[in-house]
Structure formats: C-alpha cells, structure tokens
Amino acid sequence: MRKDVAVGLDIGTGGARALAMDLSGAVVAGGRADLPPEAVFVDGPRVEQEPRAxxxxxxxxLRELTDKLRNEYAIIALSIDATSGTFLLADENNQPLTRGLMYNDLRAAEEAPEAAEALHDVLGPYGITIAGSFALPKIMHLARTQAETFARCRRIVHQTDWIAGMLCGRYDITDISTALKTGADPGKLAWPAAISGRLGISSDLLPQIVLPGMVIGEVTAEAAKLTGLPKRTPVVSGCTDGTAGCLASGAKAAGDLNVTLGTTLVFKAVAERPLLDPAGAVYNHRHPAGGYLPGAASSTGGEWVTQYFANANLDELGDQADGLLPTGRLAYPLVKKGERFPFACPTAKGFGMEEIDDPVSRFAAGCEGTAFVERMSIEGFAGLGLSIGDTVYATGGGTAGRTWLRIRSAVNRRVYAVPEQPECAAGATVLAATPYFGDCGKAIAAMVRIGRRVEPEPALADAYDREYARFVDELGKRGYR
Structure with a gap:
C-alpha cells in the first residue's frame, strides 16, 4: 500500500522550491530550480520578472521532486505559496500581456493615496492601508499609463494564481491572503465596490476569492506531462509566503504567536477576530481556518548583527556571551532611524551598542535589546486585547543560536518552539493536506514537527524583569514612547 504525501510549492524571488511531506510531517523529497538572471528586470522603481520563467x-x-518519489508514495494534493502583491495582466487566452510586477515594485507612488482613500472604510477595520508596494495602485498605474495594453486585459493574475493556472487550468480564482494587496475585503472574501466604482478597475478582471486550503481544481494532462505529477491530483488554494511561513511555524490556535527574527522582528498571531490597533501598526490577514492573523513588524531585529558582526563566528560569540547574562548593559539595537512597532516613533534612534567595546558583551547586549523589543511587542498585542499563549513559535535566523533563544525565552517567560521545517514550502504542504484533515489547524498539529524547545530559566527571567524595566524607562526618557 502506497504512503500518502502532500506537496507544497514555494515561488520565491529567486526561484521555486518543491517539498513533499508525509502526513506526519516527515520530509520525503524535494526539488529546486532557480530563475535565470535574464528573467529579472530592474529599472529605477520598476521591478519585474518574466512569468514564463x-x-x-x-x-x-516539481519534476525533480516527482523523479525522487518512489512508487510507494501517492500524492494526495498540492498547494502553492508565492510573493505577496506580485501580479501580471493576462489576455483572453491567459497569456501574459505584461511581465510580473513584483511586490517591491514602487512605480505607483502617485496612485497609492487615491486607492487608500477609496478603500479606507472597507480596509480600515482590518488595519490595512493601501501602500505604493501593493498591487492595486500598480494596476491603476498600468490602466492609466498603458491604456492600449490594459484594454486587452481580460484577467488580473497573481503570482500564486499563475502557477495554479498552469497546473489546473484555472486562472480565475485566488486566495484571500494573496488578494489582500489588490484591495480585497478579508472579512467578506469579496472585492469592494469602490475598486470599480471609484478607481475604474472592472470587477470582471478580478478573480473569485476563497480561503487558503480549498480544492480549486485538478492537475491537467498537459501539466502532468511537464511536472511528473499524477493527472487529476487536487490543486488546493494557496497563500502568500508570509502566511505559509506562519503555518510552517506550528502556530495554529487563538493566542498562538509566530515571531520571525530576520533583519527585523515580524509577528503573526492567531485570533478569532481582527485585532484593532488605533495606531495602525497591526494589520489582519485571514487565517486559512477562518479566523485572522493579526501581524506587525518592528524596525528592530537582527540587522545589527550584520552591521557589527558581518564576518564573525556567531556560534562562538554566542557561546562566549552565554556566561555574561544578564549583561547589565542597556542597548536598543535599532540600525536605521525610526521605529514602527511596538511603538511608533519616526525619530527613534538606537543606543547603547557603540558604547560597548568588548565584542562579546556587545553581542550579548544586542541580543538582550532585541528580546526586550520583542517583549514590548507581545505586551502590545495583549494591550489590544489578544492574550498571547505560553509558547512562541520561533522562526528566522535568530533561532540558530542557543544563547539568543535562551535570552528571548527568559525575557518573555515563554517556551520558544523551533520547527524542524520552517520554510514556506512546508507551510504550502500543510495547506495541501488541509482538505485531507478537514481543518488547517488539524493539519498543522499533525504535520509540523517541533525540533527544539527552550524553556525559560526562572532566575534569569527574574533578572531580566529588572533589566526590562530599565529598558522601558530609558525609552520613555528619550521620548520614544
């Protein structure tokens, strides 16, 4: 009897990553392919990629993955994640009229305020403000600056939907996380009337919206030949890369929190209802299970590591720093001017790092300062009405070092759980298995394996309570909060 596996496909900035996992979360096979340099086009604020690439x-x-799968495995479904806000215009035959306009294309700065005003009443309750990087103002820009091409457009296709269309022939359906930056109403799973009524973008060009994790079609005979996937394999609605990363973290129930520590701290919590933030720093995606993913991003994170320790052995630094905790040094390791969360202060500047000469002490103090910002952020969610649970599901480069996890766990008095497979393709695999399990939460529980758990140390946590109070007080003295 063949063993069931689900397949996730991540379309990132640099290429594609396919992953097959069995229904207990064990990785069975993988495949990868990079985009060629000639598929990428950058011209000032314009950032594009060739959709056919x-x-x-x-x-x-997918072909590499399916070649590795032996006959004892049966693919039950496939799902896709891709970059948020990336799209193209397609004609009546689903052929590209434009290159793919990427998530970081900023050509539509002039159209963004108009779009934001038109959709404010609809999106405001979800903490969403249309920005220049969003898809919607770029669609407006194309309609106004490339009128002849836009007149031939019969469908606006997001990056996720383009790959789904290639696999199952349906280019007319999208998921709500992918549609968010095109102006979709996340509560109603619908396109606001203002998009056509005030902004002039016909609703006929926009795809149907569903939640992630729904069967939307089956692999066609042609796609089966090109990928090695079995014909009629179910194709399941996908999500953005950010949402996929959250699913891969293991966060699944209301109050769960995923924190990704990369260049910045990025927070995604699970909630039954949208979390309303008067300051506008928290925005709300839909959760595939039907609830919401209130999220926010700090300006602080791991960027200071690159600035101060670009060529250092971080494992060695971490081991040495472990014996210095707590350092007693106050450091706010913000690299660039301005903070956005857990407090909004455009004039905020980092402090404390330059005054520490010893590199080991500086490294430890930077880890502590980042953890203090993380604690303020968690308290910020609580202040808005969402109580965060006892476990933080941690992803990103900041999970690699034992010392930094030890600091974060003690500062926040929470268990830090690090998944074995934190990559976006694993989150897409969870979505692919959602119809099998009947619920996204059940799929996460079955398939996300926690590789490490770091428990808070009571004595260190007590010491960090005092240091945290000093940190918050110093921010107040400087007028940052």
Missing amino acids: WTTAAQAA
Whole structure:
C-alpha cells in the first residue's frame, strides 16, 4: 500500500522550491530550480520578472521532486505559496500581456493615496492601508499609463494564481491572503465596490476569492506531462509566503504567536477576530481556518548583527556571551532611524551598542535589546486585547543560536518552539493536506514537527524583569514612547 504525501510549492524571488511531506510531517523529497538572471528586470522603481520563467522553474522543481518519489508514495494534493502583491495582466487566452510586477515594485507612488482613500472604510477595520508596494495602485498605474495594453486585459493574475493556472487550468480564482494587496475585503472574501466604482478597475478582471486550503481544481494532462505529477491530483488554494511561513511555524490556535527574527522582528498571531490597533501598526490577514492573523513588524531585529558582526563566528560569540547574562548593559539595537512597532516613533534612534567595546558583551547586549523589543511587542498585542499563549513559535535566523533563544525565552517567560521545517514550502504542504484533515489547524498539529524547545530559566527571567524595566524607562526618557 502506497504512503500518502502532500506537496507544497514555494515561488520565491529567486526561484521555486518543491517539498513533499508525509502526513506526519516527515520530509520525503524535494526539488529546486532557480530563475535565470535574464528573467529579472530592474529599472529605477520598476521591478519585474518574466512569468514564463516562474512556470519553467515551478515545472523543473516539481519534476525533480516527482523523479525522487518512489512508487510507494501517492500524492494526495498540492498547494502553492508565492510573493505577496506580485501580479501580471493576462489576455483572453491567459497569456501574459505584461511581465510580473513584483511586490517591491514602487512605480505607483502617485496612485497609492487615491486607492487608500477609496478603500479606507472597507480596509480600515482590518488595519490595512493601501501602500505604493501593493498591487492595486500598480494596476491603476498600468490602466492609466498603458491604456492600449490594459484594454486587452481580460484577467488580473497573481503570482500564486499563475502557477495554479498552469497546473489546473484555472486562472480565475485566488486566495484571500494573496488578494489582500489588490484591495480585497478579508472579512467578506469579496472585492469592494469602490475598486470599480471609484478607481475604474472592472470587477470582471478580478478573480473569485476563497480561503487558503480549498480544492480549486485538478492537475491537467498537459501539466502532468511537464511536472511528473499524477493527472487529476487536487490543486488546493494557496497563500502568500508570509502566511505559509506562519503555518510552517506550528502556530495554529487563538493566542498562538509566530515571531520571525530576520533583519527585523515580524509577528503573526492567531485570533478569532481582527485585532484593532488605533495606531495602525497591526494589520489582519485571514487565517486559512477562518479566523485572522493579526501581524506587525518592528524596525528592530537582527540587522545589527550584520552591521557589527558581518564576518564573525556567531556560534562562538554566542557561546562566549552565554556566561555574561544578564549583561547589565542597556542597548536598543535599532540600525536605521525610526521605529514602527511596538511603538511608533519616526525619530527613534538606537543606543547603547557603540558604547560597548568588548565584542562579546556587545553581542550579548544586542541580543538582550532585541528580546526586550520583542517583549514590548507581545505586551502590545495583549494591550489590544489578544492574550498571547505560553509558547512562541520561533522562526528566522535568530533561532540558530542557543544563547539568543535562551535570552528571548527568559525575557518573555515563554517556551520558544523551533520547527524542524520552517520554510514556506512546508507551510504550502500543510495547506495541501488541509482538505485531507478537514481543518488547517488539524493539519498543522499533525504535520509540523517541533525540533527544539527552550524553556525559560526562572532566575534569569527574574533578572531580566529588572533589566526590562530599565529598558522601558530609558525609552520613555528619550521620548520614544
């Protein structure tokens, strides 16, 4: 009897990554394909990629995966995640009229305020403000600056939907996390009337919206030949890369929190209802299970590591720093001017790092300062009405070092759980298995394996309570909060 596996496909900035996992979360096979340099086009604020290169990379990654799967495995479904806000215009035959306009394309700065005003009443309750990087103002820009091309457009296709269309032939359906930056109403799973009524973008061009984790089609005979996937394999609605990363973390129930520590701290919590933030720092995606993913991003994170320790052995530094805790040094390791969360202060500047000469002490103090910002952020969620649970599901480069996790666990008095497979493709795999389990939460519980758990040390936590109070007081003295 063949063993069931689900397949996730991640379409990232640099290429495609396919992953097959069994229904207990064990990785069975993988595949990868990079985009060629000639598929990427950058011209000032314009950042584009060739959609057919996405197709080629996706097919190659899937072909590598299916070649590795032996006959004892049966693929039950596939799902896709891709970059948020990336899209193209397609004609009546689902052929590209434009290159893919990427999530970081900023050509539509002039259209963004108009779009934000038109959709404020609809999106404001979810903490969403249309920005220049969003898809919607760029669609407006194309309609106004490339009128002849736009007149030939019959469908606006997001990056996730483009790959799904290649696999199952349906280019007319999208998921709500992917549609968010095109102006979709996350509560109603619908396109606001203002998009057509005030902004002039016909609703006929926009896809149907569903939650992630729904069966939307089956692999066609042509796609089966190109990828090695079995014909009629169910294709499940996907999500953005950010949402996929949260699913891969293990966060699944109301009050769960995923914190990704990379260049910045990025927070995604699970909630039954939207979390309303008067300051506008928290925005709300929909959760595939039907609730919400209130999220926010700090300006503080791990960027200081690159600034001060670009060529250092971080494992060695961490081991040495472990014996210095707590350091008693106050450091706010913000690299660039301005903080956005857990407090909004455009004039905020980092402090304390330059005054520490010893590199080991500086490294330890930077880890502590980042953990203090993380604690303030968690308290910020609580202040808005969402009580965070006893476990933080930690992802990102900041999970690699034992010392930093030890600091974060003690500062926040929480268990830090690090998944074995934190990559976005693993989150897409969870979505692919959601119809099998009947619920996204059940799929996460079954398939996300926690590789490490770090428990808070009571004595260190007590010491950090005092240091945290000093940190908050110093921020107040400087007028940052």
